[in-house]
Amino acid sequence: MNRSTTPADLVLTRARVHTVDPALPEAEALAVRDGRIVWLGTDADASAWVGPDTRILDAGGRLVLPGFIDAHNHVRLGSDDACVQLAGARTLEEIHERIRAWRAAHPGTAWIEAEAFDYSAIPGGRMPTAADLDPVTEDTPALVLSYDVHTVWLNTAALHRLGIDRDHLDLPFGTAVTDPETGEPTGFVKDFAVKGLSRDGHRALRELGVPWAAPDRQYGRLAKSLDDAIGYGITTVVEPQNSLDDLALFQRARAEGRLRSRIVAALFHPRGTTEADLDAFAAAARTFDDDRLRVGPLKLYIDDVVEPRTAALLEPYTGCGRHRGDTFYPPEEFAALLTGLDARGFQCFVHATGDRGIRTVLDAVAHARAANGPRDARHQIVHVECLDPADTPRFAELGVVACMQPRHAAPDIAGPGQDWAENIGPDRWHKAWPLRSLWAAGAVLALSSDWNVAEMDPMAGIYTAVTRRPLHGDGEPWTPEETIDVVTAIEGYTMGSAYANFLETERGSLSVGKLADFVVLSRDILRVDPERIPGTVAETVVVGGEVVHTSTQD
Known part of the structure; x- marks a missing residue:
């Protein structure tokens, strides 16, 4: 092996390292210096990289993978604690129950905001209407985001507050759907992802007083x-x-x-x-x-x-x-x-x-x-x-x-x-x-x-x-x-x-010279029955050679 002239900052040992690098598919140990991987090999050779200030991370035989790269993750949208949470509500009645409970816990609120409603909860395969929301929201404006954040569902009070009527359907934050018989807006707004999540759409929502679009609310979602x-x-x-x-x-x-x-x-x-x-x-x-x-x-x-x-x-x-x-x-x-x-x-x-x-x-x-x-x-x-x-x-x-x-x-x-x-x-x-x-x-x-x-x-x-x-x-x-x-x-x-994302020379595999981003998993998902993959936990997460998260839950 090539011995280092300077000890590593961190040495990972007793690991089953799946490198995602065909040049060296597996290893038992790795060494990190200045945020990058400087060596991969066997436990027997790891001691050469250890000095008095080296941190030893014992994986206990667990699977180690490169840090995951989530190629499409709306961390700015997140999950908003100030919203009624509708994930898992399978019927309109369940949606009503959750809104009633939220209103009881938040009396006098100026807006009712909810997120993650599922289209399939609306009976008959139709899209929701203001009339579906009005019985539980009454005169308080309500804005409900679909689970995919591509559409918005408003009650009658919100239609009025946002200035939506048959003459104002092309909105800065979406396109109001109309009733084919009356021409009146139904309360369902499409194109929200395209318009409402744009710079102009967010500004319009803020100017109209929608709390969800406020910068502090956005930052809260991002941080969480x-x-x-x-x-x-x-x-x-x-x-x-x-x-x-x-x-x-x-x-x-x-x-x-x-x-x-x-x-x-x-x-x-x-x-x-x-x-x-x-x-x-x-x-x-x-x-x-x-x-x-x-x-x-x-x-x-x-x-x-x-x-x-x-x-x-x-x-x-x-x-x-x-x-x-x-x-x-x-x-x-x-x-x-x-x-x-x-x-x-x-x-x-x-x-x-x-x-x-x-x-x-x-x-x-x-x-x-x-x-x-x-x-x-x-x-x-x-x-x-x-x-x-x-x-x-x-x-x-x-x-x-x-x-x-x-x-x-x-x-x-x-x-x-x-x-x-x-x-x-x-x-x-x-x-x-x-x-x-x-x-x-x-x-x-x-x-x-x-x-x-x-x-x-x-x-x-x-x-x-x-x-x-x-x-x-x-x-x-x-x-x-x-x-x-x-x-x-x-x-x-x-x-x-x-x-x-043009990152393959820096990330994506555990290889010498790349950033030391990796995760120690609680289960070996390469070997367990697939039914046991859910519930597997990231026990240790390392970014640039620094341990940034630990968990013992399994």
Whole structure:
């Protein structure tokens, strides 16, 4: 072995290190100096790296993995303690019960705000209305966010407070849906992710007095989510949608010691983004470019989501006549837009869930390559929920990364009886989250949680990727032909996500020279029955050679 001339700062021993590096797949020990890995090898050779000030970390035979890289995690949205929590409420009656209980505990509140309502809780497969909220909210304005934060549900008082009527439907923070017979707004607002989470949308909500949009509330959500991330062993978070104003929140978190996970922050490119905006984005990328906080990719949308039937499909939604959703841009316009961004050297994260939306993005990337010449752009299609098999090989051919969220493919979220599966219809279920097909075709998989749409814990995503079963309780797998093995799932949460974000020389594997970001797990998820993957805990989390989190829970 090569002996060090200077002792290491930290030595990890008695570990089963799964490196995600084919050059040295496994090790028993590693040494860290100045925040980077300087050696991997056997326990027998580890003593050569130990000096009087070296910290010894005994893994007790446990599995050690590279720190997880969550490639799509909305830590700024988080989970808001000031909101009524509707996750798990399966009926309108349950939603009413939770709002009543919250109101009783918060008398005299100026606003009722709630989050994580599930579309399937509304009877008959319809979208919610103000009339559904009014009985339990009365004259207090109420704003309810869907679990995917793509839509908002308002009561009558909130419609009045926000100035929404039949003559004011195109809002800074969304598009008000109207009753087809009366033309009046129903209380349901779509396009919230595209407009409400933009710089202008947040400003409008703040000016209208919506507490959820206040900076201190935003920071509270961010700080809580960052604490959760490090507790799960997520050592790098890719926050996929930010305005320039939001960067101050990350700076505050860093100054206050809350930024224990590293951050990659993508900037939102809504319609109307100007050349001056792009210049400002490029300047921000130059300003924030270290291993703790990096700014640079651009986030765009081509379509919305399947559950409220706003994703763009090749064929109509089941039971909806000719309706097949819309793209936010005509294909030719989007191709020209992406080509221009590609020419300026920007990497693009494009939200696309429907098969027509995905194809539109792939066509745009092909157009950009033809116009600008091939380059290592690593544009991402984010979600890839409903993919036509004809487009599967195009990811690898065009160098497009599939940034996917395995947990979304679970039967308890999207399977039979849920809105996603019912809207798509059984004849198209084979298109659902085709992880194995994409991997077999050579695509790079960058796996992620999409918190707070689904659980942040990587164990939930890995379990679902491996089983396609419900996370809790018994249940049959859904589309099990698209499962992947544990090794591939781990790679998607480490090296795949590192590569997707141009980080593969610094992170994603435990290799000499890379940042010493790793996690010691309470169970060996490579060896246990997959049913035991959920509940596995990050017992020790190390970032840059510093122990930043410990837990003994199992």
